[in-house]
Amino acid sequence: MPVIKIEMFEGRTVEQKRACAAAVTQAFIDTCGGTPQSVHVVFQDVARHDWAVAGRLASDPKPE
Amino acid sequence: MPVIKIEMFEGRTVEQKRACAAAVTQAFIDTCGGTPQSVHVVFQDVARHDWAVAGRLASDPKPE
Amino acid sequence: MPVIKIEMFEGRTVEQKRACAAAVTQAFIDTCGGTPQSVHVVFQDVARHDWAVAGRLASDPKPE
Amino acid sequence: MPVIKIEMFEGRTVEQKRACAAAVTQAFIDTCGGTPQSVHVVFQDVARHDWAVAGRLASDPKPE
Amino acid sequence: MPVIKIEMFEGRTVEQKRACAAAVTQAFIDTCGGTPQSVHVVFQDVARHDWAVAGRLASDPKPE
Amino acid sequence: MPVIKIEMFEGRTVEQKRACAAAVTQAFIDTCGGTPQSVHVVFQDVARHDWAVAGRLASDPKPE
Numbered sequence: 541m542p543v544i545k546i547e548m549f550e551g552r553t554v555e556q557k558r559a560c561a562a563a564v565t566q567a568f569i570d571t572c573g574g575t576p577q578s579v580h581v582v583f584q585d586v587a588r589h590d591w592a593v594a595g596r597l598a599s600d601p602k603p604e
Numbered sequence: 605m606p607v608i609k610i611e612m613f614e615g616r617t618v619e620q621k622r623a624c625a626a627a628v629t630q631a632f633i634d635t636c637g638g639t640p641q642s643v644h645v646v647f648q649d650v651a652r653h654d655w656a657v658a659g660r661l662a663s664d665p666k667p668e
Numbered sequence: 669m670p671v672i673k674i675e676m677f678e679g680r681t682v683e684q685k686r687a688c689a690a691a692v693t694q695a696f697i698d699t700c701g702g703t704p705q706s707v708h709v710v711f712q713d714v715a716r717h718d719w720a721v722a723g724r725l726a727s728d729p730k731p732e
Numbered sequence: 733m734p735v736i737k738i739e740m741f742e743g744r745t746v747e748q749k750r751a752c753a754a755a756v757t758q759a760f761i762d763t764c765g766g767t768p769q770s771v772h773v774v775f776q777d778v779a780r781h782d783w784a785v786a787g788r789l790a791s792d793p794k795p796e
Numbered sequence: 797m798p799v800i801k802i803e804m805f806e807g808r809t810v811e812q813k814r815a816c817a818a819a820v821t822q823a824f825i826d827t828c829g830g831t832p833q834s835v836h837v838v839f840q841d842v843a844r845h846d847w848a849v850a851g852r853l854a855s856d857p858k859p860e
Numbered sequence: 861m862p863v864i865k866i867e868m869f870e871g872r873t874v875e876q877k878r879a880c881a882a883a884v885t886q887a888f889i890d891t892c893g894g895t896p897q898s899v900h901v902v903f904q905d906v907a908r909h910d911w912a913v914a915g916r917l918a919s920d921p922k923p924e
Binding site: 554557558561562563564565566576577579580581582583584585 | 803842845846847848849850853855856
């Protein structure tokens with residue numbers, strides 16, 4: 541209440557996630573109200589070979 | 605890349621969502637890097653009778 | 669912590685959701701531990717024309 | 733097994749979803765194996781004011 | 797039909813998941829109807845450094 | 861826009877995912893329109909002990 545799920549490429553450090561969770565929680569509270577205690581942020585790392593855009597895996601080289 | 609999914613109680617206005625999307629995107633970029641163009645924010649409104657905490661629907665009165 | 673998301677066909681009543689949230693929360697606590705206060709249950713109704721099995725929408729008649 | 737969740741802008745017709753579910757199910761089977769009966773496809777329509785890219789709601793006019 | 801997704805802190809054993817899946821499936825059937833064969837339960841373990849409440853990672857010490 | 865999330869048993873190779881992402885993206889475009897560049901496909905591998913049907917983990921032997 542709310543739950544904020546962040547799916548992103550793997551590679552961010554715990555320090556980045558720590559800062560991100562704090563900043564995103566504050567951004568939500570500032571704009572949508574509520575209390576910090578109610579805000580859940582869940583990170584999900586995704587490998588580059590598990591994410592495709594335009595039908596091409598992000599781990600594959602871009603076509604020239 | 606990333607996709608930020610925000611599930612929250614229904615009732616926020618489009619103006620709040622507009623401000624939230626901008627603030628959350630900036631919060632992500634500031635802490636995790638990347639470009640704004642890569643950040644997707646998706647809102648999903650949830651009715652109070654569709655969210656339970658401690659086994660009690662949020663639409664039900666709290667026990668005394 | 670945990671978040672239990674239940675996607676199901678639309679049509680269940682609030683009374684069914686109320687009973688389901690209570691029962692599922694208890695089932696989780698009984699088997700995985702934790703406190704009821706930490707358990708979130710979120711229902712998401714899905715229309716039959718938005719759910720397909722074997723490539724056929726659930727709103728379509730089954731082949732003979 | 734698998735569950736394929738498709739989040740997209742609202743506006744597609746049931747006919748489009750019917751064709752999409754069939755085509756996506758076939759695409760999965762052709763490349764990853766398994767049986768059609770095991771493939772679930774779930775559509776979730778998202779309003780344009782609930783989806784932001786680069787911090788801007790898709791319902792808002794693009795900056796010049 | 798339904799799909800029940802359980803996101804929780806990592807650390808539960810397979811035995812706990814086995815018992816939880818059975819209990820949650822029964823809880824759903826008892827309250828919402830349907831057949832056991834139609835119920836899917838999917839567990840997703842989340843590391844404590846990937847879950848924040850009130851902007852603080854669950855892996856970090858609580859403030860005094 | 862859209863985001864297509866594919867949850868499936870672990871074990872598919874990167875080659876299978878590469879072919880699947882291309883085929884599913886094409887299937888979506890052919891039936892729902894849009895441009896390939898707008899289609900995101902995200903794979904999430906699920907261990908057999910994290911997926912239950914009919915209250916039984918997929919890693920457990922089927923009852924006779």
